[in-house]
Amino acid sequence: MTTDAPTAKRRAGRPKQNVLSPRLIHETALRLIDEHGVDGAGMRAIAKELGVRPSSLYNHVAGQAALVAGVRDLVSERIPTEPFTRLPWDAALEQWALGYRLAFASHPPTIALLAVQPLDPDSATSLMYDAVAAALVRAGWPEERALSVIVALECFILGAALDLAADQTMLDPGPRTDVPGFSGVYRARASALAATGVSPADDAFEIGLRSMLIGLRAEFAALPSGGVARETTPGATTAGEKIAG
Amino acid sequence: MTTDAPTAKRRAGRPKQNVLSPRLIHETALRLIDEHGVDGAGMRAIAKELGVRPSSLYNHVAGQAALVAGVRDLVSERIPTEPFTRLPWDAALEQWALGYRLAFASHPPTIALLAVQPLDPDSATSLMYDAVAAALVRAGWPEERALSVIVALECFILGAALDLAADQTMLDPGPRTDVPGFSGVYRARASALAATGVSPADDAFEIGLRSMLIGLRAEFAALPSGGVARETTPGATTAGEKIAG
DNA sequence: ACCTGAACACCGTTCAAGT
DNA sequence: ACCTGAACACCGTTCAAGT
Numbered sequence: 001m002t003t004d005a006p007t008a009k010r011r012a013g014r015p016k017q018n019v020l021s022p023r024l025i026h027e028t029a030l031r032l033i034d035e036h037g038v039d040g041a042g043m044r045a046i047a048k049e050l051g052v053r054p055s056s057l058y059n060h061v062a063g064q065a066a067l068v069a070g071v072r073d074l075v076s077e078r079i080p081t082e083p084f085t086r087l088p089w090d091a092a093l094e095q096w097a098l099g100y101r102l103a104f105a106s107h108p109p110t111i112a113l114l115a116v117q118p119l120d121p122d123s124a125t126s127l128m129y130d131a132v133a134a135a136l137v138r139a140g141w142p143e144e145r146a147l148s149v150i151v152a153l154e155c156f157i158l159g160a161a162l163d164l165a166a167d168q169t170m171l172d173p174g175p176r177t178d179v180p181g182f183s184g185v186y187r188a189r190a191s192a193l194a195a196t197g198v199s200p201a202d203d204a205f206e207i208g209l210r211s212m213l214i215g216l217r218a219e220f221a222a223l224p225s226g227g228v229a230r231e232t233t234p235g236a237t238t239a240g241e242k243i244a245g
Numbered sequence: 246m247t248t249d250a251p252t253a254k255r256r257a258g259r260p261k262q263n264v265l266s267p268r269l270i271h272e273t274a275l276r277l278i279d280e281h282g283v284d285g286a287g288m289r290a291i292a293k294e295l296g297v298r299p300s301s302l303y304n305h306v307a308g309q310a311a312l313v314a315g316v317r318d319l320v321s322e323r324i325p326t327e328p329f330t331r332l333p334w335d336a337a338l339e340q341w342a343l344g345y346r347l348a349f350a351s352h353p354p355t356i357a358l359l360a361v362q363p364l365d366p367d368s369a370t371s372l373m374y375d376a377v378a379a380a381l382v383r384a385g386w387p388e389e390r391a392l393s394v395i396v397a398l399e400c401f402i403l404g405a406a407l408d409l410a411a412d413q414t415m416l417d418p419g420p421r422t423d424v425p426g427f428s429g430v431y432r433a434r435a436s437a438l439a440a441t442g443v444s445p446a447d448d449a450f451e452i453g454l455r456s457m458l459i460g461l462r463a464e465f466a467a468l469p470s471g472g473v474a475r476e477t478t479p480g481a482t483t484a485g486e487k488i489a490g
Numbered sequence: 491a492c493c494t495g496a497a498c499a500c501c502g503t504t505c506a507a508g509t
Numbered sequence: 510a511c512c513t514g515a516a517c518a519c520c521g522t523t524c525a526a527g528t
Contacts, residue, residue: 144437152453258513
């Protein structure tokens with residue numbers, strides 16, 4: 001329906017030119033997820049979209065699990081790691097977090113899908129971890145702590161991406177009167193954000209990321225290796241200083 | 246198979262005594278999720294476990310969406326909020342985070358399921374938000390910022406719960422030699438943690454939670470209302486001080 | 491090797507028929 | 510009101526048969 005050529009009906013038997021490839025299948029899956037949600041991107045729907053029989057897909061992907069692994073790689077490839085080659089570790093982590101969340105935010109329904117699946121060792125995701133890990137160690141983080149720093153930040157990013165994927169009115173307490181504390185802060189935030197145009201999800205992400213980076217800088221400064229903060233961003237907020245609005 | 250009484254075969258027609266209830270269905274669903282994962286807890290599996298026909302369930306739950314909402318409420322109810330009634334805001338948030346993660350950690354497969362679904366306004370979850378929100382405002386957080394603080398921390402907690410649900414060897418880069426930075430930090434952490442008995446997920450959660458709380462204390466201290474940190478834990482780490490191992 | 495076509499073993503959900 | 514029993518419209522996956 002949304003594809004290209006007027007697919008003339010195909011007879012059984014191997015076609016002279018391949019009509020499928022793993023890449024094509026993964027990209028179609030991602031597009032269908034974007035358009036119709038995760039439930040609109042099953043094997044049968046993908047086959048239909050490609051003008052092909054469901055069983056044909058199994059010549060290129062092992063099954064549904066392999067399919068979602070491929071889709072995740074597609075999304076992961078778009079997370080830029082080049083900030084780690086030119087910025088101090090904390091500023092690079094911040095850029096990485098923004099890019100990471102954005103990559104998944106572009107495909108909301110994928111998040112829950114991809115976050116749980118075990119990592120395929122031969123994936124683009126491994127290359128991303130390599131770039132981040134190497135940069136942290138270079139900056140002075142102890143080798144045995146770097147990975148937990150990465151995972152901790154990643155936890156926040158994935159949670160924030162989930163929050164972004166959820167309906168923004170998810171937390172609306174409605175006209176209940178038995179939760180005044182909740183209703184109060186909900187309405188206060190709503191009107192404050194309405195004035196600035198910032199979305200609730202962006203607001204929470206911003207304060208969370210800022211807080212975590214402040215904390216990580218403090219942890220870094222407190223390392224046994226001393227205040228040898230070789231590459232921390234000069235003048236960045238590390239403590240209870242006033243934060244620029 | 247794992248249930249109680251020797252269910253004698255039932256004839257059609259309304260039984261004198263109800264055999265089902267929403268609560269029973271939700272609890273059975275949660276138990277099946279724990280035992281066989283999310284895929285082993287469909288409508289048909291729940292019915293079978295209860296010795297009943299699938300169609301019977303629809304007399305008590307509207308459908309699958311309503312079912313997972315019920316399961317979420319079951320899990321949410323176990324998150325304690327009483328720390329907010331007796332501790333400073335930052336210490337209470339820390340206890341809340343521990344309890345929150347633990348509640349979901351006890352039922353790993355539920356996490357991805359529950360995090361995306363919109364919140365039912367008439368749910369136990371609303372009561373939890375109410376307790377947290379009221380405590381933050383009481384402590385001196387501006388009403389329009391409290392909710393984003395809660396959501397930011399919640400993002401990290403949910404991400405950490407996802408991480409906990411995932412296979413702990415998920416990140417194992419294996420014997421690859423093209424990602425030395427990644428392999429290095431992975432092995433360094435593995436041997437460091439092997440000595441202490443701490444799990445990778447716990448390690449990341451610990452550093453992330455500590456960092457975020459340090460950051461939030463800094464944000465709090467930097468509020469326009471000044472350093473009126475009425476209830477912050479005395480002597481807690483707020484800046485680049487040495488953190489107790 | 492790579493497609494079709496038919497089949498298998500599943501789903502969630504609906505609804506009339508019973509009590 | 511609340512259960513059974515049968516049916517409907519779906520799934521993912523397998524596999525022989527074609528080229």
